[in-house]
């Protein structure tokens with residue numbers, strides 16, 4: 001199988017490039033090689049290669065900046081997925097796309113299933129929703145995998161890296177405790193993607209995948225410091241103080257409750273996602 005992979009320098013893209021060669025030949029495109037904001041570049045780049053599947057791990061992920069870069073976020077997250085889907089359809093290959101919990105408004109208090117109604121609160125969430133819908137219109141041969149609270153290696157920052165940096169500099173750190181989700185390690189996410197890719201028949205439609213268990217950002221921060229100190233990371237932090245979203249205003253609104261139900265994917269693959277704390281340990285050990 002030959003896979004065209006976008007977003008190769010991102011957190012997930014880097015992990016996919018490490019894992020997918022076990023099951024496929026990977027042709028990775030960075031932003032320089034194929035700019036998702038330029039439709040003709042997408043078409044030209046795809047025309048150059050023979051492929052069996054397109055895997056879109058590229059995205060505009062700066063959730064707060066998106067509120068003021070509306071054209072760019074719409075082009076990359078809203079329009080590009082549909083173009084990828086149309087190109088996949090022309091070649092009779094599947095499109096595997098990554099989406100987000102931020103398509104939901106977080107007003108529920110039980111895990112979001114694939115059938116739940118979406119209602120994005122932010123420009124980023126709205127752009128990802130438009131991207132999903134464009135794919136659904138362009139080809140039935142798609143798999144949209146929604147995930148949440150992703151962290152791993154890669155060029156972009158993430159919550160774990162930020163906490164380790166702040167924890168090394170400060171004695172006191174304030175962290176939001178009224179947003180709940182499932183932190184998800186790219187190592188586990190990439191393994192699940194590999195399992196989906198090798199599943200026969202190819203599973204089409206929408207699926208949710210996160211690590212199991214739930215946490216607030218505050219719970220996650222406390223766990224990061226506990227696990228990092230067990231591994232002798234240099235840390236100054238003594239107090240982690242829970243605060244509310246209202247105490248920490250950001251340009252983009254985020255869902256208060258971001259837990260995705262993973263029942264559908266668990267039934268398909270016959271395995272439960274590992275607990276988020278185990279993913280965290282693995283990530284820290286690999287650093």
Ligand SMILES: NC(=O)C1=CN([C@@H]2O[C@H](COP(=O)(O)OP(=O)(O)OC[C@H]3O[C@@H](n4cnc5c(N)ncnc54)[C@H](O)[C@@H]3O)[C@@H](O)[C@H]2O)C=CC1
Pocket residue numbers: 006007008009010011012013030031032034035036037056057058059060061076098099100101128146147148149150151154155156
């Ligand atoms: N980071 C998170 O917490 C979450 C991420 N997701 C989704 O997971 C997927 C992977 O995200 P991450 O790896 O965390 O993001 P990331 O920000 O680490 O990586 C995104 C990749 O997209 C590339 N990219 C950005 N603009 C581009 C453009 N114009 N043309 C081509 N490539 C471009 C970047 O260079 C980077 O390689 C994305 O679809 C994202 O929306 C979903 C839920 C949560």
